[in-house]
Amino acid sequence: MRRVAVIGVGDTEFGELWDSSFRDIGIKAGLSAVADANISADNIDALFVGNMSAGRFIEQEHIAALIGDYAGLARDNIPSTRIEAAGASGGLALRQGFIAVASGLHDIVVVGGAEKMTDVSDEESAVIQSSAADQEWETVLGATFPALHALIAKRHMHEYGTTREQLADVAVKNHRHGSLNPKAQFQREITRETVMSSPMVSSPLRMFDCAPSSDGAAAVVLCPLEQAKKYTEVPVEIVGSGQASDYLALHHRKDICTMEATKAAAKRAFAMASLAQKDVDLAEVHDNFTISEILAVEDLGFFKKGEGGKATEAGLTGLEGEIAVNTSGGLKARGDPIGATGLAQVVEIVTQLRGKAGKRQVKDAQVGLTHNVGGTGATAVVHIFRRA
Amino acid sequence: MATAPRFWRENPSRYNLVGIRCNSCGRYFFPRRAICPICHRKSVGKIEEVKLKGTGKIFSFTEVHDTLEELVLQKPYVVAMVEFDEGPKVTGQVIDCEASELQIGTPVRVTMRKLSEEGPSGIIHYGYKFVPVKEKAP
Amino acid sequence: MKVGIVSYGAYVPRYRITPDEIGKVWGVDGKSMSKGLMINCKSVPSPDEDTITISVEAARNMMRRCSVDPRDIGAIYVGSESHPYAVKPSGTIVAEAIGASPNLTVADYEFACKAGTAAIQTCMGLVGSGMVKYGVAIGADTSQGAPGDALEYSASAGGAAFLIGSEKMIATLDRTYSYTTDTPDFWRREGQMYPRHGGRFTGEPAYFKHVLSGARGLLERVGAEPKDYTYAIFHQPNGKFPTRVAKQLGFSDAQIKTGLLAPTIGNTYSGAVPLGLSAILDEARPGDRIFAVAYGSGAGSDAFDIKVTDEIDKYPRSKAPTVKELDSNLKFLDYATYAKFRGKILLGGE
Numbered sequence: 001m002r003r004v005a006v007i008g009v010g011d012t013e014f015g016e017l018w019d020s021s022f023r024d025i026g027i028k029a030g031l032s033a034v035a036d037a038n039i040s041a042d043n044i045d046a047l048f049v050g051n052m053s054a055g056r057f058i059e060q061e062h063i064a065a066l067i068g069d070y071a072g073l074a075r076d077n078i079p080s081t082r083i084e085a086a087g088a089s090g091g092l093a094l095r096q097g098f099i100a101v102a103s104g105l106h107d108i109v110v111v112g113g114a115e116k117m118t119d120v121s122d123e124e125s126a127v128i129q130s131s132a133a134d135q136e137w138e139t140v141l142g143a144t145f146p147a148l149h150a151l152i153a154k155r156h157m158h159e160y161g162t163t164r165e166q167l168a169d170v171a172v173k174n175h176r177h178g179s180l181n182p183k184a185q186f187q188r189e190i191t192r193e194t195v196m197s198s199p200m201v202s203s204p205l206r207m208f209d210c211a212p213s214s215d216g217a218a219a220v221v222l223c224p225l226e227q228a229k230k231y232t233e234v235p236v237e238i239v240g241s242g243q244a245s246d247y248l249a250l251h252h253r254k255d256i257c258t259m260e261a262t263k264a265a266a267k268r269a270f271a272m273a274s275l276a277q278k279d280v281d282l283a284e285v286h287d288n289f290t291i292s293e294i295l296a297v298e299d300l301g302f303f304k305k306g307e308g309g310k311a312t313e314a315g316l317t318g319l320e321g322e323i324a325v326n327t328s329g330g331l332k333a334r335g336d337p338i339g340a341t342g343l344a345q346v347v348e349i350v351t352q353l354r355g356k357a358g359k360r361q362v363k364d365a366q367v368g369l370t371h372n373v374g375g376t377g378a379t380a381v382v383h384i385f386r387r388a
Numbered sequence: 389m390a391t392a393p394r395f396w397r398e399n400p401s402r403y404n405l406v407g408i409r410c411n412s413c414g415r416y417f418f419p420r421r422a423i424c425p426i427c428h429r430k431s432v433g434k435i436e437e438v439k440l441k442g443t444g445k446i447f448s449f450t451e452v453h454d455t456l457e458e459l460v461l462q463k464p465y466v467v468a469m470v471e472f473d474e475g476p477k478v479t480g481q482v483i484d485c486e487a488s489e490l491q492i493g494t495p496v497r498v499t500m501r502k503l504s505e506e507g508p509s510g511i512i513h514y515g516y517k518f519v520p521v522k523e524k525a526p
Numbered sequence: 527m528k529v530g531i532v533s534y535g536a537y538v539p540r541y542r543i544t545p546d547e548i549g550k551v552w553g554v555d556g557k558s559m560s561k562g563l564m565i566n567c568k569s570v571p572s573p574d575e576d577t578i579t580i581s582v583e584a585a586r587n588m589m590r591r592c593s594v595d596p597r598d599i600g601a602i603y604v605g606s607e608s609h610p611y612a613v614k615p616s617g618t619i620v621a622e623a624i625g626a627s628p629n630l631t632v633a634d635y636e637f638a639c640k641a642g643t644a645a646i647q648t649c650m651g652l653v654g655s656g657m658v659k660y661g662v663a664i665g666a667d668t669s670q671g672a673p674g675d676a677l678e679y680s681a682s683a684g685g686a687a688f689l690i691g692s693e694k695m696i697a698t699l700d701r702t703y704s705y706t707t708d709t710p711d712f713w714r715r716e717g718q719m720y721p722r723h724g725g726r727f728t729g730e731p732a733y734f735k736h737v738l739s740g741a742r743g744l745l746e747r748v749g750a751e752p753k754d755y756t757y758a759i760f761h762q763p764n765g766k767f768p769t770r771v772a773k774q775l776g777f778s779d780a781q782i783k784t785g786l787l788a789p790t791i792g793n794t795y796s797g798a799v800p801l802g803l804s805a806i807l808d809e810a811r812p813g814d815r816i817f818a819v820a821y822g823s824g825a826g827s828d829a830f831d832i833k834v835t836d837e838i839d840k841y842p843r844s845k846a847p848t849v850k851e852l853d854s855n856l857k858f859l860d861y862a863t864y865a866k867f868r869g870k871i872l873l874g875g876e
């Protein structure tokens with residue numbers, strides 16, 4: 001297996017991008033990654049695109065060909081593949097690109113992720129997002145996507161004494177980080193009070209416990225590590241890649257307070273990287289809800305099960321903490337254009353490891369981790385990156 | 389939007405909680421599945437359809453305030469994860485009660501209600517919901 | 527062959543609204559309306575309830591109280607004027623839900639408020655002739671009154687199911703008599719959301735004429751007098767009509783008290799006499815005799831002579847809720863919530 005490096009990253013702003021279409025944002029992110037990597041179309045061997053539901057958001061399937069086309073790659077007949085795993089689509093696309101380069105099949109691979117969510121009504125968007133859960137045995141019975149996460153939160157509070165305030169602290173921290181990220185959807189700080197007085201969505205989760213709907217795209221360029229120096233001063237190596245699945249419906253899981261898929265994916269990624277949790281300086285984790293980040297920092301092994309809330313409250317996951325979690329603002333503040341999220345996480349980690357994260361720079365960051373989840377935890381993808 | 393056959397074929401489970409028992413390990417699963425996720429190949433030929441009793445306890449619950457369009461008349465409503473006496477868990481609404489009357493561990497039993505309807509002219513979907521079981525006064 | 531009730535089950539939604547609350551919206555003195563109609567409150571179905579869910583719940587309560595194999599049920603008839611589908615039977619869903627499918631016949635009945643008792647009569651014939659071993663007769667409704675209409679103060683929701691057979695009967699259906707004419711006192715046209723009615727024309731020439739004729743016709747045919755009965759029940763569009771009709775026939779308040787549910791749950795239409803009969807069976811003793819007359823606009827009456835058997839002492843009534851128990855865990859609604867529940871508020875985008 002060849003070692004693989006990220007040689008270019010690019011993204012769009014995240015938010016309500018009324019002026020931009022799906023293809024506009026997909027191309028914008030891709031071109032900026034390609035420019036960052038100092039390559040051109042003739043260097044590209046393959047394209048992978050993470051996307052959850054263009055078919056329902058913009059009534060367009062076959063978006064791999066679409067993105068390839070508008071990226072100007074149609075005449076070169078470059079293979080382009082779409083990857084779908086709900087919220088984990090982006091992370092999984094990265095893994096497919098990684099496998100393609102590591103295997104020796106391709107040299108230069110562009111991996112993008114994009115979602116255009118605001119071309120449908122909020123109601124329709126909620127319906128589409130709920131399709132990441134089990135339609136027949138969860139959604140149909142009245143369990144919305146936030147409701148399923150509320151069931152996790154309620155149980156976590158019951159079993160471990162996690163408090164409402166600790167959930168709020170996740171959002172407060174991520175908004176603080178978002179305020180330092182000029183590309184974040186929300187760049188304003190909030191307080192516990194903001195979260196706890198926001199409208200109830202599904203008890204105990206309130207509006208500020210939930211990531212927003214966003215438009216956005218992100219992309220990265222991969223190549224074999226041995227060629228990386230040709231393109232960039234600071235290659236970032238993907239030293240670990242892990243993926244895992246679990247029961248689709250939350251109620252079938254062994255323990256709803258633990259995402260077994262996260263644990264398994266992390267175990268595989270850390271084993272590949274020959275690294276341990278203590279080696280990680282920063283992590284972008286899948287905080288689509290505040291409770292999700294608490295589960296993530298526990299299941300990734302940064303904190304003991306049940307200690308995620310307390311660790312957050314104690315500031316251990318802030319920029320100056322033991323491990324800086326979601327320095328970009330996370331899904332909560334940077335925004336969550338579903339298919340783009342897994343790649344946006346990579347953009348942040350690479351930016352940090354290059355030392356280019358400005359006000360939110362984690363000092364002397366060497367190792368970073370991304371954690372991308374599909375549904376309520378039926379898919380998890382973990383990648384570990386090291387400054388090469 | 390869902391179509392009539394997609395719902396119709398699940399009626400045995402939605403109306404009558406038809407699940408399966410794996411006669412290799414004795415575990416119950418709901419809804420039906422073709423293979424036991426614990427026994428794998430050993431379960432082949434040993435999967436038996438069974439009707440669950442419909443009684444259990446609340447494992448976790450939430451009061452839903454922000455919901456999909458077709459459930460807007462019912463909000464706020466309670467969604468719970470219920471653990472059946474036979475073992476499997478299921479997700480469904482808990483009705484005829486206030487969220488404040490419930491806690492983790494509250495016993496419930498199954499009932500049948502409208503789940504949704506496909507607009508005023510479309511098909512109506514029926515299926516299981518849960519009601520708290522009140523201890524009868526002696 | 528003797529035919530009778532082998533088991534029964536009832537269901538009434540938990541929500542209630544008072545005439546006072548409704549009157550406040552329409553500038554009507556609800557308190558005096560309440561007094562005049564003898565309705566203190568009426569039941570309201572929740573948005574996820576309809577005639578089918580009420581029928582299923584009643585039929586399941588009926589099955590909980592007996593050990594009859596549902597596959598021995600040869601017929602199910604659901605009587606209602608509020609079937610959720612104009613075309614597509616309610617009864618097929620009930621049949622699936624109690625495990626009676628597929629070897630049986632099913633049909634939905636409609637005869638205003640007496641479709642449920644028409645279903646009982648059909649089952650009596652099928653069982654009596656030996657065509658089926660058991661038949662299920664259900665009367666259930668989620669009736670609607672137009673906003674502001676007099677019916678709005680009474681039209682409610684509920685239903686009951688009866689397993690009709692010839693073995694282990696808790697009560698025998700000894701005789702039935704119907705009286706039917708063409709009298710347009712109340713109707714709802716195809717596609718219309720709310721029924722219309724003839725106002726005071728629904729009284730003397732309609733309800734009273736048919737109930738009295740049905741009752742007298744039955745008494746005459748069985749050679750009985752009101753005093754021969756322990757209980758009596760009459761269709762109850764409100765509390766006032768059955769009370770008055772009972773008095774005219776010579777039944778006492780004590781005889782009609784148990785089956786008179788309109789004051790607490792309102793007019794459950796097709797569910798009214800079936801629910802009243804259920805309330806009586808909840809407390810009846812062996813040897814008790816029950817006189818029942820249902821009325822349906824349009825118009826007709828079904829009268830029944832029923833006798834409670836010794837079997838009722840062995841019958842496990844407590845395996846399902848009694849009508850009294852169903853009239854608990856109540857939640858009173860304001861008119862706005864009621865209007866939302868009953869689909870009286872036009873939602874955007876429809």
